[in-house]
Amino acid sequence: MTLAVLGTGKLGGAILRGWVRAGLFAPSEIALPARASGRALAAELGARVAGSNGETVAGAEILLLAVKPYQLASVLTEVRDQLPPECLVLSVAAGVSTTALEAVLPDRQPVLRVLPNTPAQIGAAASAFCRGAAATNDHAATVTRLFSALGLCIEVAESQMDAVVGVAASGVAFVYLFLEALTDGGVRMGLPRAAARQLAAQTLVGAGQLALETGLHPMELKDAVTTPGGTTMAGIAVLESAAFRGIVMEAVRAATERSAELGRPK
Known part of the structure; x- marks a missing residue:
């Protein structure tokens, strides 16, 4: 497969490095634009540097769009005539619907939106990820294979993509806030900050991994470490008195909205 990448900043670079690391693309199969960030990434990975954006996408089987949302329309307008009809367009720009992308692209161009965190x-x-009108099961399978190399990847309806932002994209920051609080709690109780941070971070990693690997409901996992009259129940009672779960759900709602x-179109 040949890959063109437009948008070689932090997210685009992270995705591309992950794909190369996983062996999904050889460097010779990747074309990057002749901008400073594109040249630097090409030198790092051994990818090909094209001239214009149009030259970058010419002949590509997959196009990764990682430009800023406000740049998408102008970038797609610039390259639409050079884009092969069967090229799979993957957009990781938040807030730009498949309908908006399809309005700029040629008819029946396969488009999928992906939201990695x-x-x-x-x-x-x-x-x-969600599918555009012309995306097939084969296209969905390709996206699943590509983004599973970067972690977990699931398909949702486009109407649910804003909720994905609330749970996963913005949710990362909510988890960091909890991590910071858990660390500060350890420091307050006498732990050195470095030790408290390591313990708190690994606790979050381990808890998440256990939930994924066992498939158990979070309530079951919580109950497994909550003994009657014990330390965990004492802490949970404090969280519940502060409406911890309700606050988290409200944060997800606010981010989703x-x-x-x-x-929405301006």
């Missing part, structure tokens, strides 16, 4: 940088992303607002 920032742990894609270390191959631990939580990604979700804001994502929908940002995606």
Whole structure:
């Protein structure tokens, strides 16, 4: 497969590095634009540097669009005449619908939206994707294979993509906030900060991995470490008195609604 990448910043670079690391693309199969970031990434990976954006996409079987959302329309307008009809267009721009992408592209161009979160940088992303009108099961299978190399990848309806932002994209920051609080709690109780941070971070990693690998409901996993009258129950009682679960759900709701607002045409 040949791959063109437009948008070689942090997210685009992280995705491309992950794909090369997983052996999904050989460097010779990758074309990058002749911008400073594109040249630097090409030198790092051994990829080919094309001239214009149009030259970058010419002959590509897959196009990864990782430009800023406000740049998408102008970039697609620039390359649409050079884009092969069967090229699979993958957009990781938040808030830009498949309908909006298809309006700029030639008829029946296969388009999929993908929302990976920032742990894609270390191959631990939580990604979700949705299909455009011309995307087939084969296209969906390709996206699943590509983004599973960066972590977890699931398919959702496009109407659910804003909720994906709330749970996974913005949710990363919510987890970091909890991580910071858990660390500070350990420091307050006498742990050195470095030790508290390591213990707290690994606790989050381990808890998430256990939930994924066992498939057990979080309530079951919680109950397994909650003994009557014990330390865990004492802490949970404090969290419940502060409406911890309700606050988290409200944070997801707020992020979801804001994502929908940002995606509406101006």
